[in-house]
Amino acid sequence: MKTLDTDxxxxxxxxxxxxxxxxxxxxxxxxxxxxxxxxxxxxxVALYRRAQDLQTELEAANIRLYESIRxxxxxxDGRNALLRCVGEAPGETMGQSDAPPNGDGYDCLDELIxxxxxxxxxxxxxxxxxxxMVAYQxxxxxxxxxxxxxxKLAAEDVFIDLGSGLGHIPLLIATCTSxxxxxxxLGLGLVPTILAIVAGGAVGGVFMAYHSAQGxxxxxxxxxxxxxxxxxxxxxxxxxxxxxxxxxxxxxxNVLAAQAMSGLWHISYAEAMAIASxxxxxxxxxxxxxxxxxxxxxxxAALILFAVLLVRLLQRTGGATVDxxxxxxxxxxxxxxxxxxxxxxxxxxxxxxxxxxxxxxSLRQSFWYTYLGSVTSAVIFAGLxxxxxxxxxxxxxxxxxxxxxxxxxxxxxxxxxxxxxxxVAGNAINLYSPLLTGVAIASRxxxxxxxxxxxxxxxxxxxxxxxxxxxVVSANFVTDVSDFIAxxxxxxxxxxxxxxxxxxxxxHGRYDVPAIFRASGRYGAxxxxxxxxxxxxxxxxxxxxxAAYPSFEGPAAVALNGADISWLVGFVxxxxxxxxxxxxxxxxxxxxxxTAGRAAAD
Numbered sequence: 287m288k289t290l291d292t293d294x295x296x297x298x299x300x301x302x303x304x305x306x307x308x309x310x311x312x313x314x315x316x317x318x319x320x321x322x323x324x325x326x327x328x329x330x331v332a333l334y335r336r337a338q339d340l341q342t343e344l345e346a347a348n349i350r351l352y353e354s355i356r357x358x359x360x361x362x363d364g365r366n367a368l369l370r371c372v373g374e375a376p377g378e379t380m381g382q383s384d385a386p387p388n389g390d391g392y393d394c395l396d397e398l399i400x401x402x403x404x405x406x407x408x409x410x411x412x413x414x415x416x417x418x419m420v421a422y423q424x425x426x427x428x429x430x431x432x433x434x435x436x437x438k439l440a441a442e443d444v445f446i447d448l449g450s451g452l453g454h455i456p457l458l459i460a461t462c463t464s465x466x467x468x469x470x471x472l473g474l475g476l477v478p479t480i481l482a483i484v485a486g487g488a489v490g491g492v493f494m495a496y497h498s499a500q501g502x503x504x505x506x507x508x509x510x511x512x513x514x515x516x517x518x519x520x521x522x523x524x525x526x527x528x529x530x531x532x533x534x535x536x537x538x539x540n541v542l543a544a545q546a547m548s549g550l551w552h553i554s555y556a557e558a559m560a561i562a563s564x565x566x567x568x569x570x571x572x573x574x575x576x577x578x579x580x581x582x583x584x585x586x587a588a589l590i591l592f593a594v595l596l597v598r599l600l601q602r603t604g605g606a607t608v609d610x611x612x613x614x615x616x617x618x619x620x621x622x623x624x625x626x627x628x629x630x631x632x633x634x635x636x637x638x639x640x641x642x643x644x645x646x647x648s649l650r651q652s653f654w655y656t657y658l659g660s661v662t663s664a665v666i667f668a669g670l671x672x673x674x675x676x677x678x679x680x681x682x683x684x685x686x687x688x689x690x691x692x693x694x695x696x697x698x699x700x701x702x703x704x705x706x707x708x709x710v711a712g713n714a715i716n717l718y719s720p721l722l723t724g725v726a727i728a729s730r731x732x733x734x735x736x737x738x739x740x741x742x743x744x745x746x747x748x749x750x751x752x753x754x755x756x757x758v759v760s761a762n763f764v765t766d767v768s769d770f771i772a773x774x775x776x777x778x779x780x781x782x783x784x785x786x787x788x789x790x791x792x793x794h795g796r797y798d799v800p801a802i803f804r805a806s807g808r809y810g811a812x813x814x815x816x817x818x819x820x821x822x823x824x825x826x827x828x829x830x831x832x833a834a835y836p837s838f839e840g841p842a843a844v845a846l847n848g849a850d851i852s853w854l855v856g857f858v859x860x861x862x863x864x865x866x867x868x869x870x871x872x873x874x875x876x877x878x879x880x881t882a883g884r885a886a887a888d
Contacts, residue, residue, distance in 0.1 A: 297347035305344050306394040312341045352401045359402075365462035368398065395427045403457055430458045439465035444837050466837040474621060475612035476676045482618050483668045486625025487661045493857075495657035496786055497633045501640030502647040503795050506802070507722045508637040512781070514797050515788045515868075516820075517813040518805040524781040524820065525723055528634045531775070532720035536752045539713040540566075543706055544756070546691070550702045556757050562710070563753040569714040570721070571742045574642070577714050584711045585663075587704045592666055595701075598693040599673045616847035620832070623850050625668070627775045630853065632660065633782050635719050717745050724748075773833045779853050780823030783861035784816060792868050815867055823860030827852035 296305055358367035439445060443465040447456050456469035474482070497508055504511055509528060512521040543562035548555045569576055640652055674690065691701035721744045789795060801807030829840040830852035843850055 297343060302348070302351060302398060303394050305347060306397050309341065309344055309348075312337055312344075348401055355398075355402045359461055368402070368462065392426055393428065395431070396424075399427045399454075399458065403454070424454050427458065430455055431462070434459070434462055439463040441465065444468065468837060474614070474617055475610045476672060477610050478613045478618050479621065479672045479676075480669050482621040483625050483672065484665050486622040487629055487664045487668070489622075490626035490629025491657045491661040491664075493782055493786065494629050494633045494636060494660060495653045496790065497782070498636035498640045498656035499649045499652040500789055500795070501637030502643040502645055502652055503649075504637070504797060504799060505641045505645065506637065506799065507641065507719075508634050508785075509723050510802065511637065511797075512785060513802045514793070514809050515784050515813065515816050515864075517810045517816070518802075518807070520810075520812040520814070520817050523817060524777065527777045528781070529720050529723050531631070531634070531778070532716055532723065533748070533752055535716040536566075536713060536720075536748070537756045539709050539716060540753060540756050543709045543713070546702050546706055546709075550699060559753050559757045562706075562713075563749040566710050566713045566717055567745050567749045569710060570717045570745045571738075573738075573741070574639075574718070577711070577718065580707070580714070581711045584704070584707045588708050589666075591701060591704045592670060595690055595693055596670060596673065599670070614847075616849040619846070619849035619851065623853055625664075626853055628664065628668075629660065630778055630782060631775055633778060633785075634723075635715060638719050638722055639715075717748060720748060721745050776824060776827050776831060776833075776852060776856065779827065779856040780820050780860040783823065783857045784820060784864045787861045787864050788868065791865060792870065815869075816864065819860060819864045819867060822863060823856050826859040827856040830855050 296308060355364065355367045358364050437443075439459065441464040443463075445456065445459045445463075445465050445467045447453075447459075447467070447469045453469040456467040459465060459467035500506075500508070500511065509521065509525045512524060515521075516524065540559060540562050544555055544558040547553065547558035547561060551558070569580060636656060640656065643652060670690075691698045691705060694701050721741060724744060725740065798808055801809055805811045829842040830846075830850060831838055831840045832843040832848050832850040832852075833839070839848070840852075843852075
């Protein structure tokens, strides 16, 4: 006590480490309790009072320091201010060795971080934890600083913490680097999550199914039909952007397949990626019919597997604590919008396949078969994911296929094969549609029915590029691709609005299909009016966007606590504006539809 009392510089800002140690020492004596005891020993009263005064003085020095550092953070010098306080040079970060910092305990750096950001100390768990759960403990700050040193995050980087809890790590990343840091913790209970899945799928499915209904009538792929609105060359704008979405989907699906196969067969990730890419390519090479046959078989097997997995997951909830009812409207709205976008994301695909239906297929038939099939399957399997995520989110993030298959011991291999077949079947569609779009972009006559040679070579190139990207580039690439796809979906909404308003409200399904395949046809080379409406529609979405990559949150999204309703704004603004400015030219006397349309395309 005498040593501490005579250290005149202990309250200085650069003596935080020593001050923290002194406060720990004083805390060990439990001064408040000792002061409240009965009669103290003679001569100790003054010592207790001086110790309490010193403790108050040192805590006040810390409070002043915390406020000073907060001011430094506001001015952009937070990292250096933090490091100076614990005796580190501004150019260093808590040790320079390549060995990772050891131990799970806390030190004075955690005390500093907690004081600056106002983090509460972790409390003991209030419930009995199952074998798959651990009590919440914040990550020791020195581990975060070690990560910062190794990762060398720059201004162009985006750090995303999925399951960020209270947001400690994103706050430190944003404070101590120039990178953008995003923490994602949706925090919805299981029941509101499933309701958001159902409601979002039901709403988004309406847009997608109305696109599907165009296929039997016109016999055209969806993006080729866009030439009637944008012009022969003007349609390249949405076509190229949506083509990038196709490629992103392929990368994501291949990653899932490769992770599962490498674990099942104990092969390298690169070898598994090569196999997944080849099998998907083989299905597409043999053509449209084999894709249908595969999806028909996989659909039945996947439904059986779903029932088994759901039972196994519900059995596991008995030993886990699952939050059923937690609700926050802005979070629910965000998740609802994600599920709407998930359905609308299929809009550029659907008529690629519905066009093979007989031309006499009614709008009601094509709409409801598409709607019920797509929405029901999405709700079933997204719901399964919600249940699994509420029990073992971390395991699901690391290897979703492996975790789900592991729920069925003894036949894990069979479950993985069914899940892999589902991925391949879906990815075959992801591969076939960009081929059609690519041919339409590259072909002078806009052809949309590639022969076997073009189909084989074109899809092989696409799979080689996407497989290489998913195998070679950084671990952050898959996250970046997923976020970039989500960003590109902002493009799909205005395109969808223009297409649907044109088909159902302006032309009422009557198009001159042969003219769509001629730059000199009635729809022209460029329709600048439509292109302008498209750009205005995208711009209208911007204030309501909440995008992870590129990182952006518009002012309206901020006001809605992060909820993203840009899809609704974009659709309403674009659709209304297009309806106002689109020319009301009469359709052809004998519109070419169905089989005739496919003949023109082929």
